[in-house]
Amino acid sequence: MNEQINAKHWIDGAWTGLARVSESLNPATGEVIGTYADAGVEEGLAAIEAAARGFTAGPWRLDPMMRAAALSHLADAYAERMDDVVDTLCRENGKLRPEAGFEAHFIVRALRFAAGLAVHPFGRVTDTHPGRQAMSIRQPVGVAGLIVPWNSPAYLCIRALAPALAAGCTAVVKMPGQAAQTAALMCEILATVPELPAGTVNVVIESGSDVARLLVESPQVPVISFTGSTRTGRLVAQQAAAHFKRVGLELGGKTPHLVFDDADLDIAVAITAQSSTVFAGQFCMTGSRVLVQRRVADEVIAALADRLENVRPGPAADPASQIGPMIDTASVARVDAAVEDALAAGAKAIVRGGPSTIPDLAGGAFYHPTLLSVSDSTLPIVQEETFGPVQTVQIFDTEEEAVTLANDTDYGLSACIWTRDVDRPVRVARQLDAGLISVNSWANLTIEFEEGGFKSSGVGRLGGLASIEDFLEYKQITQDYVPLPH
Structure with missing residues (x-):
């Protein structure tokens, strides 16, 4: 897929463009790889109206088997286009091919899992009194506004869209301009699934934030799922509160690696280094903080420095590349x-x-990994999400100190524990303020289990059984089924 594509919006089952057109760039070269219709309020309103009609007038919210079939067939359609998904991520997002493949492989699995959720809304019924039954049913909330980030757009869109559709919601998906080509491919795939009625999924692309703001403020959109920065997430939550909207937020992270002196250091160092370079550090679970026990600190730091100094930057087109570009030179x-x-x-x-400064990489947004030693946890480089291939190193003496250092940020998305002790992982994991704990590994995401953050890393969960919660409403129905004497 090397031809240039003019990406358009997908609203009410039809392609629609706009007079305003922006360019899609390859971050490895700065070259134009396509164009896209750049949305404003008009397109946002049209998408919301289409989704609202699709919810109230169509069969989607009433037919769980239809939803299950649509999600299953959408998984099949993605499986057939997987090479195209990977190619698009490499060209538009700057990911190396193995990294793009890692992102893409979650898509089919997430859709198949959601197909199962569609037919299991988990209501319940019981007799509360002789001759009286009470039931709790769960119904879709309505139109879901899904605001997708640029850093892993193919999967992070599906991660929110799949449970929304399983619940019976219709959706307006706001894709960022940096992922316009990915959005166009997604719409092509959506259009091949006959069980998806027109208006069920509406996709708009914008470089700004007018559509995102409209989704958050519109009374026709009762639930928002946002993945992005903590700063923007706070604004989303504040604005959504005016309408008491459901809000799911997966926000920033500051993942610590807790490297104890009994760890397998060769594996720990290799994965810790990789956790800084994958997606060029533009990942909410980038391993940006290295906490190492004093007895092995010199050895770990030297080995980590050696690896990071020798990481080879380059484009996805070069199989020898070990770190791809950032999304743009401003980053x-x-x-x-x-x-x-x-x-x-x-x-x-x-x-x-x-x-x-490598001449062959001129024009690209490449950044060589950086490793900093710090002793003051209050520094912004320790406290704030850098969103790039930068790691800090701090030294600890005791397990208690390691936990204290790990928890000493406003973030709590993920953490890693490196040790060969049998009991320590469970003991330490229970004390860490983070939603995902990886033991002797990093970012071990599992579709079938809940993913999300503590503290300023967000609210709500995607993945697992809880992924459908934000998109469903509870309703209690009570009935006397034995006539009462008069």
């Missing part, structure tokens, strides 16, 4: 400024990294 400048600020505040550079 490169932002990350480098954060590193400079940290150095000025007392952090020490173990591996400086920084914007690439």
Whole structure:
């Protein structure tokens, strides 16, 4: 898939464009790879109206078997286009091919899991009194507004869309301009599923935030699912509160690696280094904090520095590339400024990294990994999400100190524990303020279990049985079925 595509919106089962057109760029080269219709309020309103009609007038909310079939067939359709999904992520998102494949492989599994959820809404019934039954049924909330980030757009869209559809909601999906080509491919795939009525899924692409703001403020959209920064998530929650909307938020992260002195250090160092370079550090679970026990600190730091210094940046088209580009050169400048600020505040550079000066990569948004030693946990480089290939190192002596350091941020999305002790992982994991704990591994995501964050990393859960919760409403119905004497 190397031809240029003019991506359009998918509203009420039809393609629609706009006079305003923006360009899609390859972040590895800066080259134009396509164009897209750039939405505004008009397209947002049309998408909301289509979704509202689809919810109230169509069979979608009333037919769980139809929803299960649609999700299953959508999984089949994605399976047939998986190479195209990967190719598009490589060209538009900058991911290396194995990384794009890692993202894409979750899609089919998430859709198949949601197909099962569609026919299991988990209501219940009981006799509350002789001759009287009470039942609790669960019904779809209505139109779901799904605001998707650019960093893993193919999967993160489906991660929210699949449970929304399983619940019986219709949806308006707001895709970012940086993922316009991914959005176009998704709409092509959606259009091949006959069980998806027109208006059930509506997709708009925008470089700004007018449509996102409209979704949050519209009384016709009772539930919002947002994945993105904590700063924007707070604004979404505040604005949605005016209408008492359901809000699911997966926000920033500051994943710590707790490396104990009894860990398998070869594996721990290899995966810890990789956790900084995957997606060029543009991942909410990037392993940005390395906490290492003092007895092995020198060994771990030296080995980690060696790996990061020798990481080879390059485009997805080069199989030898070990870290792809960031999404744009503005992100490169932002990350480098954060590193400079940290150095000025007392952090020490173990591996400086920084914007690439390799001539063959000119025009691309490449950033070499950076490793900083810090002793002050209050530094912004420790407390704030960097969203780039930057790691900080801190040293601890005791297990209790490791837990304290790990929890000493406003974030709580994920954490990693490295040890060969049998009991320590369970003991430490129960004390960590994070939604996903990976033991002797990193970012071990599982579709069938809940994913989400503590503290400023968000509210609600996607994945697992809880993924459908935000999109369903409870209703109690009580009936006297034995006539009462008069």
